[in-house]
Amino acid sequence: MARITNVSEPAVSQVLPAREHAWQTERLHKDHQRLPPRRSRFTTLSGAPIKDLYTPTDVADIDYLADLGFPGQYPFTRGVHASMYRGRPWTIRQVAGFGQAEDTNRRYKYLLAHGETGLSTDFDLPTLLGYDSDHPVYSREVGKIGVAIDTVVDAHALFADIPLDEISTSLTINGSAAVLLAMYRVTGDERGISGDLLTGTIQNDILKEYTAQNEFIFPPEPSVKLVVDTMEYAAKCMPRFNPVSICGYHIREAGATAIEELALTLSAGITYLEAAKKRGIDPDALAPRVSFFFDVHSDFFEEIAKLRAARRLWAHLMRERLGCRDPRSWLMRAHAQTAGVSLTAQQPLNNIVRTTIEALSGVLGGVQSLHTNSFDEAYAIPSEQAIKIAVRTQQILLHETGVGDVVDPLAGSYYIERLTKDIEEQAKALIEQIDAMGGLVAAIGSGYVNQLIADSAWEQQTQVEANDRVIVGVNDFVDDENPSGMDLFELDPLTAERQIRRLKEVKSSREQRRVGEALRAIESTACDPRKNLMPEIEEAVRARCTVGEVCGVLREVWGEQRPSTRF
Amino acid sequence: MPIKVVIAKPGLDGHDRGAKVIARSLRDAGMEVVYTGIFQSPESIVRTVVQEDAQVLGLSSLAGGHLEYAAEILALLSEEGDSDVLIVLGGTIPERDAAKLLAMGIAAVFGPGTPTSRVVEYIRDHAPRLRPTA
Structure with a gap:
């Protein structure tokens, strides 16, 4: 990326690589011998190797206007x-x-x-x-x-x-x-x-x-x-x-x-x-x-x-x-x-x-x-x-x-x-x-x-x-701090009961004929891959059809995906 | 005979990274592992344990359904006369629930960050040696 540095291009293409090489052999390698790196191999979390240092040489193929x-x-x-x-x-x-x-x-x-x-x-x-x-x-x-x-x-x-x-x-x-x-x-x-x-x-x-x-x-x-x-x-x-x-x-x-x-x-x-x-x-x-x-x-x-x-x-x-x-x-x-x-x-x-x-x-x-x-x-x-x-x-x-x-x-x-x-x-x-x-x-x-x-x-x-990557508190710096004092969220155990009661109320107060028609319309439209299903789904929602009823009809027409047992 | 383990995901919880990593580490440790995949009912899990004649059942739960599903699976297994199956459970489990799970008969609860080696060791040490003929 010579064009975004304040180093002029000839310097980047000619002088810099030689200076960088000299720095590596004269300084960096000596440091490595004196102070062995704390990991045998440095990579990103995704496993890509990373260097000690990056310089204009590393970005010479990047063009400011085109790439940035x-x-x-x-x-x-x-x-x-x-x-x-x-x-x-x-x-x-x-x-x-x-x-x-x-x-x-x-x-x-x-x-x-x-x-x-x-x-x-x-x-x-x-x-x-x-x-x-x-x-x-x-x-x-x-x-x-x-x-x-x-x-x-x-x-x-x-x-x-x-x-x-x-x-x-x-x-x-x-x-x-x-x-x-x-x-x-x-x-x-x-x-x-x-x-x-x-x-x-x-x-x-x-x-x-x-x-x-x-x-x-x-x-x-x-x-x-x-x-x-x-x-x-x-x-x-x-x-x-x-x-x-x-x-x-x-x-x-x-x-x-x-x-x-x-x-x-x-x-x-x-x-x-x-x-x-x-x-x-x-x-x-x-x-x-x-x-x-x-x-x-x-x-x-x-x-x-x-x-x-x-x-x-x-x-x-x-x-x-x-x-x-x-x-x-x-x-x-x-x-x-x-x-x-x-x-x-x-x-x-x-x-x-x-x-x-x-x-x-x-x-x-x-x-x-x-x-x-x-x-x-x-x-x-x-x-x-x-x-x-x-x-x-x-x-x-x-x-x-x-x-x-x-x-x-x-x-x-x-x-x-x-x-x-x-x-x-x-x-x-x-x-x-x-x-x-x-x-x-x-x-x-x-x-x-x-x-x-x-x-x-x-x-x-x-x-x-393998302790190649330290996670503080998990594989290093472990202590016996007890998290049981945390004030964790607790769900009201009567939630499901109340929700089921509400569902019953909605089902008993809606217009059954409209519900049936809406679900049948979804079924027939779902059979035709050229038709957009959303108008039918919107009508079903307006008619107070449930998520389970709409998806149930589609399950019938399209089938279900089986989960994988690979590991 | 290698130890036979069923790794199962009860209910609708889709978080299966941990279940798959555990399944793989148990297999690498020489055990015979069956992974049920997600979306399993208590009945289908117990059916798999019985059919596979497994000594160990590993349940994975990261969506809060652990208490209900564990209780039901334990009840179904004892109905089947399979109450000697070693059941362990892993996932995001609040401390207070871990204690309840242990009290109802789950042998061990492994939380996030547990090294797979500890799970392998635990199963090796605690799996019932011989399957009784039913």
Whole structure:
């Protein structure tokens, strides 16, 4: 990157390599002999070897204007907005969800009162998997790791008193996302808020469910079709809402490296847009509303480089591969969350420090919104006290440290730019490898992606157990600090009972004929892959059909995906 | 005869990274391992244990369903006359629940950060030696 240094080009190409070589032999090797390095091999968390020092020689192949450019301009390496956090601070968006809708609504209000600036919803497992709260086996999971939503009546309670036309909401749901997207729109509509005023994001990235998060319902093919349906529906009915948030987070948490996280995420994005293109939908009509969600893990520089590389690679893919002409299609807007897997059950207060550093890499990487984990999450969903510290962490970063006052402040660092370029190139190579297998759906079907992630997870575990990588409090600096004094969150044990009672009330007060017609319409439309299902799903939601009823009909038509038993 | 272990994921919890890492480390330690995959009901888990004639059942739970599922699996196993199966459980388990699990008959609870070697050792030391003929 001679062009971004103040060293003139002849000096870089001629004098510097010789001086650098001399420094290595005369100084560095002597240091290594005198002070043996504390590790036999230094690598990033993803296993890429790293040098002692980076100089202009390492960035000689990087061109400032072509590879970095200016923030808000192609290829967006330096950020998606020109003024970044000066004009638009990142959104403090803590995911929350437990119990019944009223319980989560109270937590929303608690978070907003403490300065959260966007909402984010975790749903319970029955909702995520398309079952109702009265399911004979799964009713015991009602409200446990998220909020229980059976019908739009619950959605109304979830967002009671929340100005949906003023605040953006993220809905973390995939298999049954189409139903929840329609519910959000109907909730707004029944409150007199039109679809074009709704802002937010629904996760709706089904492909990573088969490889990482495991909340899938139907086989990949109809599921991808349903994602395209929701994208088309949102573009028409709620044009400011992001109908898909393509996720690296869960892939990384399941054990993938940063490079695999990036490649698999972008590959999913391409898959959805190419499927839409096949149906005759112009990618430029959908791509501007595609958003992303990445992990920010513990390797500080690697994560910053990953986020910068992600934007550049996506911009190239959108422009060159998908042929998008609208600049809004090229830019990658991303949410990030600190790494849940980096939290330790041992000495849990240390997690506040880990989360702070991970959040900082998200900010320096230029994300648009951020979730900071709470220190008690290796045990349970967060207590109020713990989640407040997580919100305060972001406020301290934004207001006290100055890290958001300059756009992309680490650009031009020899190490950061080298790492950015390397991650970009390696992720690009993996995307090409997946293409050669017939695309991501085929690569998932063959078991390749699951094995890739499982092998990386195993590799990381092996490193920790061999003490190659120190985790403070786990394999070094261990003490007998007892975490039992923590004031952990506890769910009201009567939650499921109350939710089942409410479901009964809704079912007995709705218009049965309309319910039956709505479900039959879904069934007949689901049999025709050329038809968009969303109008029928929206009508079912209005008729107070349940998540379980809608998904049940689709299970009948499309079948269920069987879980993998590989390890 | 190698020790036979079933690693199971009860309920709808999809967090399977730990279950798979444990399955692999037990296999590497010479045990015979069957992994059920996610979305298993207590009945299907017990059926697998009985069919495979396993000495050890490892449950993985990271979504808060541990108390209910463990209780039901224990009850079903004793109905089957298989109450000598060594049952261990791993995942995100609050301390207060770990104590309850041990009291109801789970032999050991392994929290986040447990080295796989400790799980291997525990199973080697505690797996029932011989399967009684039913």
